[in-house]
Amino acid sequence: MQPKEPKNFIEKLIEEDLASGRYTRVHTRFPPEPNGYLHIGHAKAIVLNFSIAEKYGGLCNLRMDDTNPLTEKQEYVDAAIRDVRWLGYDWGDRLYYASDYFEKLYEFAKELIKKGLAYVDDLSPEEIRQYRGTLTEPGRESPYRNRSVEENLELFERMKNGEFEEGQKVLRAKIDMASPNLNMRDPVIYRIIKASHYRTGDRWCIYPTYDFAHPLSDAIEGITHSLCTLEFEDHRPLYEWFIERLGPTKPRQIEFARLNITYMVLSKRKLTRLVEEGHVSGWDDPRMPTLAGLRRRGYTPEAIRNFCQMIGVSKAQSLVDIELLEHCLREDLNRRAPRRMAVLRPLRVVIDNLPEGYIEEVELENNPEDPEAGKRKVPFTRELYIDRDDFMEEPPPKFYRLAPGREVRLKGAYIVRCERIEKDPQTGEIKTIHCRYDPDSRSGTSTRKTKATIHWISVSHSIEAEVRLYERLFREPNPEECEDFIECLNPNSLEVLRGCRVEPSLADAGVGDVFQFLRVGYFCVDPDSKRGMPVFNRAVTLKDEWAKIRQKIRL
RNA sequence: UGGGGCGUAGCCAAAGGGUAAGGCAGGAGACUUUGGAUCUCCCAUUUGGAGGUUCGAAUCCUCCCGCCCCAGCCA
Numbered sequence: 001m002q003p004k005e006p007k008n009f010i011e012k013l014i015e016e017d018l019a020s021g022r023y024t025r026v027h028t029r030f031p032p033e034p035n036g037y038l039h040i041g042h043a044k045a046i047v048l049n050f051s052i053a054e055k056y057g058g059l060c061n062l063r064m065d066d067t068n069p070l071t072e073k074q075e076y077v078d079a080a081i082r083d084v085r086w087l088g089y090d091w092g093d094r095l096y097y098a099s100d101y102f103e104k105l106y107e108f109a110k111e112l113i114k115k116g117l118a119y120v121d122d123l124s125p126e127e128i129r130q131y132r133g134t135l136t137e138p139g140r141e142s143p144y145r146n147r148s149v150e151e152n153l154e155l156f157e158r159m160k161n162g163e164f165e166e167g168q169k170v171l172r173a174k175i176d177m178a179s180p181n182l183n184m185r186d187p188v189i190y191r192i193i194k195a196s197h198y199r200t201g202d203r204w205c206i207y208p209t210y211d212f213a214h215p216l217s218d219a220i221e222g223i224t225h226s227l228c229t230l231e232f233e234d235h236r237p238l239y240e241w242f243i244e245r246l247g248p249t250k251p252r253q254i255e256f257a258r259l260n261i262t263y264m265v266l267s268k269r270k271l272t273r274l275v276e277e278g279h280v281s282g283w284d285d286p287r288m289p290t291l292a293g294l295r296r297r298g299y300t301p302e303a304i305r306n307f308c309q310m311i312g313v314s315k316a317q318s319l320v321d322i323e324l325l326e327h328c329l330r331e332d333l334n335r336r337a338p339r340r341m342a343v344l345r346p347l348r349v350v351i352d353n354l355p356e357g358y359i360e361e362v363e364l365e366n367n368p369e370d371p372e373a374g375k376r377k378v379p380f381t382r383e384l385y386i387d388r389d390d391f392m393e394e395p396p397p398k399f400y401r402l403a404p405g406r407e408v409r410l411k412g413a414y415i416v417r418c419e420r421i422e423k424d425p426q427t428g429e430i431k432t433i434h435c436r437y438d439p440d441s442r443s444g445t446s447t448r449k450t451k452a453t454i455h456w457i458s459v460s461h462s463i464e465a466e467v468r469l470y471e472r473l474f475r476e477p478n479p480e481e482c483e484d485f486i487e488c489l490n491p492n493s494l495e496v497l498r499g500c501r502v503e504p505s506l507a508d509a510g511v512g513d514v515f516q517f518l519r520v521g522y523f524c525v526d527p528d529s530k531r532g533m534p535v536f537n538r539a540v541t542l543k544d545e546w547a548k549i550r551q552k553i554r555l
Numbered sequence: 556u557g558g559g560g561c562g563u564a565g566c567c568a569a570a571g572g573g574u575a576a577g578g579c580a581g582g583a584g585a586c587u588u589u590g591g592a593u594c595u596c597c598c599a600u601u602u603g604g605a606g607g608u609u610c611g612a613a614u615c616c617u618c619c620c621g622c623c624c625c626a627g628c629c630a
Contacts, residue, residue, distance in 0.1 A: 006568085006569050032630095033629085033630055067629095070629090071630090125627085128628075129627090133626075167628070170628055172628095181625080183558095188627085190628085191628035192628080207628090209628075232630090233560060233624075234558075234559050234624070234625050310567080310577095312567065312569085313568095315561060316560095316561055316562070317562095321567075323566085325579095326579095328579095368589085400590070401590090410588095452589095453589060519589045519590080520589090542591050542592095543591065543592090546590050547590090548590095
């Protein structure tokens with residue numbers, strides 16, 4: 001008997017619905033509004049909806065919730081499709097658009113009018129607000145609330161025909177102006193917007209609101225469980241009000257807490273601002289939490305899906321530690337990313353007891369986690385580069401790497417000892433490290449141990465690369481709490497390194513390929529790469545014991 | 556001071572009358588030709604608080620406290 005997988009509260013509710021016979025099947029949907037790029041918060045909803053459908057043998061639709069012509073664009077539709085597919089999900093032929101339902105929705109609205117449950121209101125937006133009352137006081141009924149069905153029908157048709165200006169008239173549901181739930185105080189369900197819609201063009205000048213379009217779109221598609229975020233909890237009575245009166249099927253709305261991650265901002269409004277004000281290079285800037293950005297950064301669909309499963313689903317507001325996301329990436333990349341040696345900040349090393357022009361091929365594993373990945377040959381020569389971080393003239397305690405008089409192993413090759421340092425007489429900068437190698441210490445043939453093994457690259461066999469080091473975009477764990485989140489941007493979120501030296505094979509790496517640069521981190525080939533000048537984005541660093549120690553001793 | 560929700564470890568999150576899972580982070584150690592990976596161990600005498608019911612309460616009851624959402628013709 002297997003210990004049963006803990007089910008989240010939504011799965012429990014679904015199983016109750018199935019057991020009670022309320023539903024005999026499960027059908028979910030992911031309904032983004034195409035007014036921005038999908039981000040990792042959407043990924044939570046995507047994974048939830050698709051995995052629940054799969055778990056219960058049901059289906060999940062992809063639906064564009066496009067009822068506002070002012071903010072929506074085809075570009076965002078294309079991006080959403082690309083991103084959901086990239087995440088690994090398949091909606092079959094069920095890509096739908098709320099805008100495809102405009103005709104049906106219009107008919108539903110007329111039906112509501114005929115039932116005496118909706119009316120055309122002439123109040124201005126400001127007046128509607130005043131009539132709505134406040135949190136503690138009931139609203140007042142509009143003087144136009146009791147128009148006849150015939151008049152409402154006629155006015156609504158004239159609205160549709162463009163006979164009125166924006167803001168002049170709206171269609172409202174006739175519910176209860178005294179309801180303690182503001183959403184029930186005669187919500188607007190149709191408004192006049194004389195803008196052309198990216199899909200329906202100028203065919204309509206009246207558009208349904210979310211509150212009206214969403215439940216009915218769900219009902220049209222035969223959705224059983226309509227999962228949405230907590231802020232719609234207050235809308236559920238309204239959702240049900242429309243479904244009960246007009247719905248061809250009866251979906252159930254269930255709300256869960258939206259995702260928040262430390263050092264990130266996950267609201268489309270804020271992300272749009274980052275893009276529009278140029279704080280990032282675009283929606284796919286590798287620092288962005290968008291799926292496009294994470295993809296460019298080097299995140300894999302598997303890592304993101306796993307993360308979404310690990311964070312769970314509940315109704316408690318949460319702020320997930322970004323380290324969990326990073327953990328999921330490392331876990332995935334560790335077992336699949338080919339290893340390569342790359343020197344980010346080159347420091348020249350000359351092995352004095354090796355002849356000029358000496359070349360020896362040493363063999364390195366492509367991935368110690370995956371024997372199938374095979375091995376590769378790397379040239380070992382007299383002049384090498386190592387990383388500046390791997391040498392210290394005056395090493396503090398616990399620094400195990402190279403220092404005057406000290407030995408380290410060059411990964412896959414020999415043990416070298418630092419004999420002397422050559423400095424620039426003017427600046428005092430270290431120019432070259434002179435070492436001697438131990439000919440009997442060749443990797444694989446010697447058991448001699450050193451405190452550390454460092455990576456290296458042959459000067460004459462390396463190629464140049466640009467490396468972009470990313471850190472968290474914000475310096476505050478919760479940028480939402482900043483007065484203005486822009487003020488909390490991390491000024492060091494991007495550091496560009498030029499003149500990095502990498503293995504020659506990396507010249508042919510394809511855009512999107514991810515490698516582990518030995519001892520440094522995981523790096524993804526950026527589309528900005530040019531022939532002979534690859535550009536790498538650091539997806540995430542490797543865990544680093546020394547970095548931790550260094551931070552402590554500097555405190 | 557209207558309505559709707561939510562409080563279990565630093566962060567997520569199970570358990571829903573039978574004596575607090577798991578993951579991340581953190582700590583200690585083993586191993587290691589990546590200070591990576593892997594492995595082992597530690598990390599809530601207690602579930603926002605106070606009462607009550609019960610042999611037994613994170614779970615049931617009462618009161619209190621705190622946090623989030625709602626007054627768009629956004630979604």
